Amino acid sequence: MTTNCTSVKWVGHAKCRACEVRNFVLFSGLSDRELDAILQPIDNLRVAQHATLYDQGAEAPSLFTVRSGLLKLRVDLPNGGQRIVRLLRQGDVAGLETLVDEPYHHTAVALLDTDVCRIPREVVLLLDKTSPSVHRALLQRWQHLVDQADHFIVALSTGSAEARMARLLLTLGCHGSHPATLFPSREDMGALLGITTETASRVIAEFKRRGLIQIEKRECVDYDHTGLSQLAES
């Protein structure tokens, strides 16, 4: 279990001022002076691919903002299976439940090497009180989580396996060129769509044959957006 590919490494105290995703994350509206006051307790972590950031049910002292990479939020089912309920990308927030004093509701695992900022509950609660812009940002993140959850219900859990997969691929993006869009494992695709690994594999294989997607070295190279969109509406 403790291989070096499942580690969460400390990178340093966050330098929010220099953070390239400042405009995406919670503190985009703060002045430099305000920022300095809160930098101290905020840590910058790197979560290696496949590493677990936190576990469902564990006490939740902090929330996390995603600076780069990709996280999945997973729920374990009573029958041994698992279901992925959210994908978090740059600018998304994980562990907001800490603000209402609840333990983590999911297990967060990195699908790619991922950089996150860990922000203690107290810091966010304080800023939420004192800074209107942080407060606004917080409400927006929360609403965005609801929207993403809705998308999982409407787009990724409704219709045939083909339609769901098409919608998943469109959701993941893979806009033509080289941005490292993740192509999840068949197992994860299954957990995302509520289908089995085998079915996920079959659907992907069929998409390849029909030329709807192109894959090289296990990574997606390009989609046929038109064709996929058509399938998505079945």
Added chain:
Amino acid sequence: MTTNCTSVKWVGHAKCRACEVRNFVLFSGLSDRELDAILQPIDNLRVAQHATLYDQGAEAPSLFTVRSGLLKLRVDLPNGGQRIVRLLRQGDVAGLETLVDEPYHHTAVALLDTDVCRIPREVVLLLDKTSPSVHRALLQRWQHLVDQADHFIVALSTGSAEARMARLLLTLGCHGSHPATLFPSREDMGALLGITTETASRVIAEFKRRGLIQIEKRECVDYDHTGLSQLAES
């Protein structure tokens, strides 16, 4: 379309002080004086069974708290079908997206005669700023919506039709005695679980035969919680 069974009737200005669900709704922490100041713009509406409270995509000037009854939040699919993404009961909030300046994300329809309070966006935003207790309540409602959405993914969109239906019935409650628990139409059950009306009907019929549920006059009378829980974990 404009029959008298699909109407939203104005009942009066809300008397939050006397409201029997005060402790459930947003303003439970306010003093009487604070309450008086905001009572004016808050209206008390009755939504008749099957009536629409608001439509997806419409401008969202207000949010709503459910005082009694049951609302469904529906999303219309491109292929003509529809999916229910949430059920709102006493104490739940609908239309929170108004606070981040977005149009309504769903169509809200009453499954039972339902009483709601309509609260203008500005009132909530103001109170959110001035009253810590309202602010806390707001965050909690928002988190609760996320939790409910997750439940729809994990419990109502995962596994066999039987398992999903068992989980739906357990979610609906029907705790033994007479509290008017709704027993949704087969069509709504289908839209809730992502299955067809016919399958919903068949599953319910089979549950009746096995004695897992008892129905009289189209309403649920009792569940076999043990048996259903067992099915729910398949």
Added chain:
DNA sequence: CGTTATGTTGACCTCCTTCAAAGGCTGTGG
């Protein structure tokens, strides 16, 4: 270069959908 995870494919069978028809409950008007 063997070992192990991950992806692919086949055969079979179950579950769900689809299409169709019949039965029941409700309301309306004669």
Added chain:
DNA sequence: CCACAGCCTTTGAAGGAGGTCAACATAACG
């Protein structure tokens, strides 16, 4: 009060989509 229309529910039969189990292929990895 009864007849009839309309809607929802139930049930049937047939076909298809997806699950299951197993074998095999193909990378990834020490």
